[in-house]
Amino acid sequence: MATVEELSENFTKIGLVRECERLGLPTNGSKNEMAQRIIDHQAAANGEDDDDDGSQRDDDDGSVHDEQNDENESDADENDDSHADSDDATVRGNDANDEREARRNTHQRPQVYSFRDMEESIESFGAEDGEDVKVWLQQLETVAESARWTGEHKMIMLRKKLTGTARRFVFSLQDVSSYAKLKKALIDEFAPFVRASDVHRTLGNRKKKPTETTRDYIYEMQRIALAIDLDEPSLCEYIVDGITDDEFHRSLLYEAQTIRHLKEKLLNYEKVTKNSRKKTKPDEKREKPRAENKASAKSDPKKHCFNCGDASHVASECPQKSDGPKCFNCNAFGHLSKDCPKNKTKQKEKKVNVVEKVNGDKPGVLLNLFGREFSAIVDTGAEISLIRKDLWTDLAENDVQMRKSTMKVRGFGGDVRIVCGEVALTATIGEEEFPIRFYVVPNEAIDMQVLIGMDFLSGVDYSISPGEVRVKKYRPSDAEPADVDVKWIRRVAEYLALDRVPT
Structure with missing residues (x-):
């Protein structure tokens, strides 16, 4: 017969309530109280069955005695019939005993659940x-x-x-x-064919997820290990490897040889890691500078004279204030560095073509093609120079031939187009002429008529500044030092031929 502890552990309270209702027992109280009522009821029912069995046995014994008395009083001819009746009674008694045993087993195994x-x-x-x-x-x-x-x-x-x-x-x-x-x-x-190596590989690759609790991770590892007969210390080692990579922490957790001991260590490990994360958080607010320090900094600014550049006084107290402003180029007074006469003597005359910016904020130059001026945009990000097809159609009247080209250009949005051809033109920028190779593109390829790219700019001396673009041809530097070196080398060669050393 089941005990109170077994019924309370294996079945819910609802199941116990339903069984009490079926047996006509009170349904109030705790699970243990209802389980005790059910057990008492079953014990009472078993006792009644035992009484019935005893009375049945008495009846059977009485019938046997009566049959024996009848046999003693009967004639000798009736002995065979009496023995046959006795055998039938024994069989009937055995059947009754089997039925009572089955009924007793049914009472001893109650179903207190649904x-x-x-x-x-x-x-x-x-x-x-x-x-x-x-x-x-x-x-x-x-x-x-x-x-x-x-x-x-x-x-x-x-x-x-x-x-x-x-x-x-x-x-x-x-x-x-x-x-x-x-x-x-x-x-x-x-049922899959499970290799032990596959299970070991799965356990070794399984890591604890950030959103996974420690208990859930342990339960999942235990479920994976059910496929093979894996000892507990090995499973504990796999669990530790999936939680931390720190060798020091692993050495402490490896001491656990059972899952129960490992759970206790992991709970302590979680507490330690949480506390360490709290301590290592940076300060939310740094110490602000005191107001006194700010006041002292404001009250004692660094001095600097913008007239003579001296750091011992300010411009209003400059002793050379009457001499006028100081030129920081020649260190003389009376003019600024931008008006310094020495700058003018140092500068050589350079022929530079200066053109103000055109087309809004885009830098550009004015170039002349066959007597007509056009605004050309300068684009240092473009590798080649382009001319729009409608402009080329107007210029084609000057007997300039366009050659075929397989060049492809990529515009905004990654749109790739094949050029219509290429043409070599001579353009005038300022007062100088420059040969430029243009690639003719469809009208919808670019917004401007002419675009100057790096294939032209790399062969000239150019500079781009806010508001203007300067373009000039490369010129060789002053050749006098080279001529002097050549003359000196020639003289040394002459003296060597004469076996004399120059003095």
Whole structure:
């Protein structure tokens, strides 16, 4: 007979309440109290059955004695009939004993639950990845044993908990009339061939997720290890490896040889790591400078004379104020560095073509083609120079030939276009002429008529500043030092030929 502890542990309170209602017992009180009422009721019922068995045995004994008395009083010819009657009574008595034994066993195995109560304690099985049919059947049979189910009960619950692929597989079977046959069919179909190396590899690669609790991670690792007979110390080592990479922390956690001991250590490890993260957080607010320091900084600014550049006084107290402003180029007074006469003597006359910017904020130059002026945009990001087809059509009247070209250009948005051709023109910028190779592109390719790229700019001396673009030809530097060197080398050669050393 079940004990109070077994009933309270294996069944819910609702199940105990329903059983009390079925037996006509009070339903108030705790689970232990209701379980005790059920056990007392079953014990009383078993006692009544024992009394019935005793009275039945007395009746059987009395009938046997009566038969024996009748045999003594009967004639000798009736002895065979008396023995036959005695054998029939013995068989009937054995059958009655078997029925009473079965009834007694039924009373000793009470069902204080409902099918719905036990259904929630069994997970569904759909033959998905990561699900082991053998492990699932073992869990089902464990619950069935606690609930004292028969084979029919187990088969009904098994079919009810199947989902997805497993459910469709069962519907495709024929002649599956028992739990044992259905269990064998599921194992033959879905039980995977598990290699120990695969399980070890899975355990080694499994790491604790940031959103996963420590307990959930341990339970998942235990579930993976169920596929093989893995010892607990090895499983503990795999669990530790998936939690931390720090060698010092691992050495402390490796001391745990059981899952229970490891859980205690991991809980302490979580507390330590949380506290350390709190301590290492940077200060939210840094110490602000005091107002006194600000006041002192304002009250004692650095001195600098903008007239003579001296740091011992300011411009209003400059002793050379009457001499006028100081030129920081020649250190003389009376003019600024931009008006310094020495700058004018140092500067050489350079022929530079200066053109103000055109087309808004885009830098450009004015160039002359066949007597007509056009605004050309200067683009240092363009590799080639372009001319629009409509402008080229106007210039083609000057007997300039366009050659075919396979050049492709990429515009805004990654649009790739093939040029119409290429042409070599002589353009005048300022007062100088420059040969420029232009690629003719469709009208919709660019907004401006002419675009100057790096293929032209790399061969000239140019500078771009806000408001203007300067373009000039490269000129060789002053050749006098080179001529002097050549003359000196020639003289040395002459003296060497004469065996004399110059003085």
